[in-house]
Amino acid sequence: MHMSEKTTALDTRIANHEIANEITKEGAFNRQNNRFTTTFGSQPGELPVEVGRYRLLWARICPWAHRAVIVRELLGLQDVISLGTTSPVRTKNGWEFSLDEGGVDPVLGIRYLPEIYAETDPEYTGRATVPTVVDVTTRKVVNNDYFRLTNYFETAFKPFHKEGALDLYPAELRAEIDEFNDILFHDVNNGVYKAGFAQSQAAYEQAYDALFARLDQLEDRLSRSRYLFGDRITDSDVRFYVTLVRFDAAYYSVFRTNRNRIIDFPNIWNYAKDLYQTPGFGDTTDFDAIKRGYQLGNHADNPYQILAKGPDLSVWNKAHDRAEKFK
Incomplete structure (x- = not known):
């Protein structure tokens, strides 16, 4: 490990103190503006x-x-x-x-x-x-x-934009994408943080329940279309992907969002692999950095700086069924 990547219990306490003004009196995490x-x-x-x-x-x-x-x-x-x-x-x-x-x-x-x-x-x-x-x-x-x-x-x-670039935010879908992204942010993208940073049991369970209720809905949605908005990748898919790719390696254990792993959702998991194997997604994903950042950094109480050996990351390169299912 690079010397500058080492952290200490003091670093963790300082990091926790930094978010103190983002915790409500009920113990819920309320991200700064x-x-x-x-x-x-x-x-x-x-x-x-x-x-x-x-x-x-x-x-x-x-x-x-x-x-x-x-x-x-x-x-x-x-x-x-x-x-x-x-x-x-x-x-x-x-x-x-x-x-x-x-x-x-x-x-x-x-x-x-x-x-x-x-x-x-x-x-x-x-x-x-x-x-x-x-x-x-x-x-x-x-x-x-x-x-x-x-x-x-x-x-x-x-x-x-380069020639032939994807239209990730098509004008005819922007209202729907914006509405979807707002829900995705509150329940999923920021939902894992609301569970992980909660300072009361009630706040943690509220975030946990909202997160998995939304993932259950998205599992159903992705049983009916290859991507979140049909057969095209949009801005919403990018936003969902970045949470999915961190889930099993970090959020599941460090943030105690442990009802299911992403690999346990058949449609979401194949969808996540589909995106990971698309240029721009997997090649910008650094699992070592993700694991170090969450497990050794300011998100975890890990005084002995032990980096988890798993999960098996090779599964991200295994075949998915999305192209065949929605051809």
């Missing part, structure tokens, strides 16, 4: 869309950041928006660029993500989160709105 939410576009007050102007900062552990990276890959924006990668284990000083030479981001020259937040807004007291988009011409954080970021890549950056 995003601070930098200016939209991308061509209208006054919007962030201008230009090649090479923005740098996307992410950690491979993080589902919110991972979905932005998947969309960047699917749409061919790799040469339009540069990418900076932190260690998967968040330190007591925040996300760290320890994977880069010299331990600093090669473009921004920062060691820890909170440094660029402090440059942008010295009064900001929230967590410095990934994904973060930095305007490299001004060295300012301009957007950390993980909920809408993929939609900006899909719409405002459309002039720079």
Whole structure:
């Protein structure tokens, strides 16, 4: 393990303290609001869309950041928006660029993500989160709105999409996709965190029940169509995938979301393998980073830093039935 990926009980306590202001009096986790939410576009007050102007900062552990990276890959924006990668284990000083030479981001020259937040807004007291988009011409954080970021890549950056890129956010489905994504966020994407970060039995069980009730519904939905919106991959599939791919390796044990594994849902499991084997999904998925980030990092009480040997990750490359079932 890289020395900077080591963590301590103190790191975990500090990380837990960081979310203290996101816990309600009932012990439920209530995620902080995003601070930098200016939209991308061509209208006054919007962030201008230009090649090479923005740098996307992410950690491979993080589902919110991972979905932005998947969309960047699917749409061919790799040469339009540069990418900076932190260690998967968040330190007591925040996300760290320890994977880069010299331990600093090669473009921004920062060691820890909170440094660029402090440059942008010295009064900001929230967590410095990934994904973060930095305007490299001004060295300012301009957007950390993980909920809408993929939609900006899909719409405002459309002039720079590669030839033949998927239409992940088709105009005729946007209202339905937005409605679906909101439900998916509350019950599933953030639902695992609401279970994992709960500080009361009642709050944990409420999140747990809502999560699995929704997964049961999605299992049925995926028995009737290859993807969430028929025979085409959309933004919603990206959002569902990033939770699914972390579920059995992390959420099931670390967040105690243990009624079922994803592999136990026949339709969801084959759907997840289908996406994993699609370029842009599996090739941006780093299971080692996911396991280290959740099991050795700030999400788990693991004082002896023991990394679970399983689950068997080779199953993600096994055949799925989706193309045959919905041909």
